[in-house]
Amino acid sequence: MILNTDTSLVHARLLEALQTGEPLELILVLRGRVGSVRRKTGDVWSVRADGQRKVTFPADAVVAATPWRGAPDKRNARRAH
Numbered sequence: 001m002i003l004n005t006d007t008s009l010v011h012a013r014l015l016e017a018l019q020t021g022e023p024l025e026l027i028l029v030l031r032g033r034v035g036s037v038r039r040k041t042g043d044v045w046s047v048r049a050d051g052q053r054k055v056t057f058p059a060d061a062v063v064a065a066t067p068w069r070g071a072p073d074k075r076n077a078r079r080a081h
Contacts (some may be wrong), residue, residue, distance in 0.1 A: 029050065030055055031068045032049035034046065035047075035054075036052065037056055043055055043059075044057060045059060
């Protein structure tokens with residue numbers, strides 16, 4: 001398990017798994033606004049962080065969902081003024 005923020009270690013581990021075909025369980029932290037996407041295979045969820053592409057995922061891939069207070073809510077900030 002890699003618990004370091006040094007992305008070179010993560011890159012090396014992912015590259016190793018890619019080259020060997022080893023399946024991995026990845027635990028990601030995604031911060032942003034969620035949405036729902038209807039598909040033929042069932043509903044999936046999405047999240048988009050500021051300046052990033054939308055990431056879609058099934059609900060069974062979620063380990064935890066907690067409020068994130070790290071960035072100000074731009075919509076609420078405008079209403080407060």
